[in-house]
Amino acid sequence: MVGIRRNRFEFIGESIGVVLSFGIACALVACKEETPASYPQRAPGAYPGAVPVATTPVAVPAPAPTPVPGAAAVGLPCASEGDLQCAFAHCVGGRCGGCRSGAECKPGSQCLPSWLGYACFPSFAQTTPAPNPAATPAPTPVPVAPASSADPFEPARARCAQRTNEYRARVGVAGVVRRPDREACADGAARNDGVQGAAHGAFGRCQEGAQNECPGWPGSVDQVVDKCLAQMFAEGPGPFAGHGHYLNMTAPGYTGVACGFATATDGKLWIVQNFYR
Numbered sequence: 001m002v003g004i005r006r007n008r009f010e011f012i013g014e015s016i017g018v019v020l021s022f023g024i025a026c027a028l029v030a031c032k033e034e035t036p037a038s039y040p041q042r043a044p045g046a047y048p049g050a051v052p053v054a055t056t057p058v059a060v061p062a063p064a065p066t067p068v069p070g071a072a073a074v075g076l077p078c079a080s081e082g083d084l085q086c087a088f089a090h091c092v093g094g095r096c097g098g099c100r101s102g103a104e105c106k107p108g109s110q111c112l113p114s115w116l117g118y119a120c121f122p123s124f125a126q127t128t129p130a131p132n133p134a135a136t137p138a139p140t141p142v143p144v145a146p147a148s149s150a151d152p153f154e155p156a157r158a159r160c161a162q163r164t165n166e167y168r169a170r171v172g173v174a175g176v177v178r179r180p181d182r183e184a185c186a187d188g189a190a191r192n193d194g195v196q197g198a199a200h201g202a203f204g205r206c207q208e209g210a211q212n213e214c215p216g217w218p219g220s221v222d223q224v225v226d227k228c229l230a231q232m233f234a235e236g237p238g239p240f241a242g243h244g245h246y247l248n249m250t251a252p253g254y255t256g257v258a259c260g261f262a263t264a265t266d267g268k269l270w271i272v273q274n275f276y277r
Contacts, residue, residue, distance in 0.1 A: 066101060073098035073117035076236050085236035087170060089120035096120075097234055114231050121230040153261040156221040157183060160259035160273065163225060164249060167233045171250050179258040179276060182206055186260025190272040194264040206258070208274035210248040216268040221261070224269045248275055 075097035076085040086096040088109035097119050098104075099111040105120035112121045151157070157178065165175035189202035190213075199215040214228035232245035248254070256276035263269055 068100055068111055068113075068118045070113060071117045072100045073114060073119040075119070084171065085234075088122055088230070088234065097236070112227065119231070119234055121227060121234065153187075153221070156225055156261060157259045159222060159225050160229070160271070161257055163229045164257055164273070167229065168250055170233075173250050173252050174255075176255055176257045176275070179256040179274075182208075182256075182258035182274060182276065183260060186258045186272045186274050187262060188260070189274070190260040190262035190270040193272070194262045194268075194270040202272075206274050207276075208258070209254060209277050210244070210251070210275040212245050212248050212273040212275075214269065214271040214273075216264060216266075216270060218268050221269060224271060228271060248273075251275070253277055 075089070075095035077094060078086050078091040078096045079094075080086075081091050083091060083096070086106075089096040089099060089105050092104055098116075099118050099120050102111045105111050108123060109120045110123045111118050114121075157180075161176065161178040168175055185206035189205055189211075192202040193199055193213065193215065197216075199213045200211060203211050212232055214224055217224040217228055219227070229249070232249055235246040237246060254275040254277060258274045258276070260272040260274070261269065
């Protein structure tokens with residue numbers, strides 16, 4: 001009987017040992033399975049009292065560009081950034097010109113509203129001169145005939161001719177000569193169209209071969225000249241070529257230009273750009 005009791009106690013002890021061993025094994029397995037990536041891992045030093053560990057800094061993404069408040073222009077078909085029609089905008093999704101934010105415009109350009117939607121135009125912002133100005137060739141001056149210093153639009157006329165020649169130079173076309181002898185007539189055409197409220201209403205009265213017009217633009221004279229001519233050039237030779245502005249501005253057959261100015265009763269500016277052969 002004593003032997004039997006001893007065996008019974010040994011049996012109970014062995015059972016308890018098996019249960020304890022099984023429990024320890026389960027705990028070890030559970031700890032091992034808790035390490036996959038599906039479980040959230042604490043960063044080094046996140047535990048209370050832990051020693052901070054040097055880690056590689058995580059790059060913080062740049063803030064998303066602010067979208068424009070209106071719809072983007074359709075833009076022009078493009079194959080690469082170097083396409084002529086992509087002078088101000090990046091080639092995105094096979095098109096360039098239209099923009100939803102400034103990120104789609106190239107450096108030195110900005111996303112501005114136009115009649116066709118938001119598009120990229122040159123900003124003409126003031127920049128700091130280069131350390132070595134001798135290394136940068138000076139722009140070719142526009143040939144200008146003598147003009148009256150009493151003309152309030154004199155600086156704007158010179159700017160209009162200068163900007164026109166800058167765009168012509170981009171496509172390898174020779175510049176046009178400013179025609180002060182035709183500017184008074186161009187002023188009259190601009191006044192006429194401003195009163196009538198219709199662009200090109202006086203076309204042909206000044207014996208011009210072609211005419212571009214900025215009808216009723218708000219802003220300062222310099223702003224209107226820059227933005228309007230930029231928009232005309234941005235039309236390019238593609239789907240919007242029917243407007244004719246880009247074609248007139250870059251046509252090799254024209255050798256002279258007369259820019260006429262008039263301020264309407266509502267304070268908006270009308271600019272006529274007459275081209276001569």
